[in-house]
Amino acid sequence: MSEQQKKYSLCAVIPTKDNIRTIRECLDSVKAVTNDIIVVDSGSTDGTIDLCVQYGAKVVRRPWPGMVKQRQFCLEQAKDYDWILVLDSDESLDETLQNSIKDLTEKTIDPNIEAFTFNRKVWFLGGWLHHVFQPEHRLRVVRGGVATVKGVGVDGLGGHDQLIVNGNVAHLPGTCKHDSWQDLDDMLRSYIRLGRRAAQYDPKPSKPYMILLNPLLAFIKQYCFKKGYKDGWRGFIASAGVACGNMIKQLQKNEYRGTTK
Template sequence: MSAPRPALSVVIITLNAASQLEACLQSAAFADEILVVDSGSTDGTIALAERYGARVIHQKWLGFGPQKQFAVEAAQHDWVLCLDADERVSPELRASLENALKAPCTAAFRFARCNRFLGRYLKHGEGYPDWSLRLFDRRQARWSDDAVHEKVVTQAEIGTLSGDLLHDSAESLASYLTKQNRYTSLAAEMALSAGKRATFGRIALSPLVRFIKFYLIRQGFRDGLPGFIHIAIGCFNSFSKYAKMLERQKADAAAVKSAP
């Protein structure tokens, strides 16, 4: 008889995710607990989660890192798998995950995240493998406090699982661009708070370096036109972040200059 695995909580943060959440919940049905931390949905997200047996609690928005850490701490079990509402666990990833938990060789595991963009799952460039550390023992790992581009931090060795986490946001290109604009604003604020500064070199070269790395070296061109558009937006995001930093730097300098 195979060894039992430790109890597992799947934690999901949501806000008006009813159109995406069902597939996520279905893929997470193998967990011992599904916890949904909602920040004020009005579209039926909560009713949908409860219909699938999830435990739902409300928490006003804290920022991505703090919100996810709140969810981890509210889970019933120490082993947690963190998902977004527009993600789902592939059958191969589920099998790999459950097998790894029967005799964990470490306290944290990463796996590939496969992103769907303009109707195509990207398999190269910036869109894949998009390594994501999402399965961990919360006693030895936690989410960072970053408001955006949050990550799991741990001193444990990081194991790698086979199988993909499928990311299918089903959002329009317009909403995707709106989200990227918001993310670059947050990223600019974080960089400035960390003491970084925008320079001509960073503004001019960061998009070019990103294009060479992901479109050429990582062969994003193999994903066709969706792959090109994806990296083009990514390059503009690099430019936009540093441009927003420069704008803030100039505003701060002007404020200091005009102060009595």
């Protein structure tokens, strides 16, 4: 790069809590892109904080207020950077995606483009899910100071969080590895947590027939339409897990509404 070319700043922000199983791979991949890493930790006791410090990350300790508020806080810590890479502690970047993101620090990008998506692929029980959940484009690279975070529900705090920008969004080549679940038990526990959040914040009514119909449709979508059967036994287990998670969500929504009437 010539001396006349500008170097654009980039910071990675990562919320953590007891993620020692996956945080090392996450940090290894991020260090190939930037040395500026901000970790917002909500009470780790398993060595996560010490490892992040060893990698040179700035660690901010903050009690857990919910994913939407925590993600927004993460963005605010890096608002003065040209670009912000938003990752979870169980996500890591492959070499192609690393190079795509590094290009943003070395090239002038169309000012109308405020954010980039990339594809996330699940690593499950020791192998890739090439079909289940695919494609899963996630908006995770944004210009500093332009993005907000929103969930579902009246107050926008429930369900999966989502980054929102007003400008154009482009797509980056490469893959983000999502090593979310250590085993099937871990997968179902995560669906229980998500179901509880959906029950608390999702304003849509949950009808009794949905308890049986929606899980079946969820399985058919992943295993048949997305061709999860091509992922072999992992694809079947993952698709069945999605169906179980959907049923858990419907049951928890009914339970929550029954106890709050």
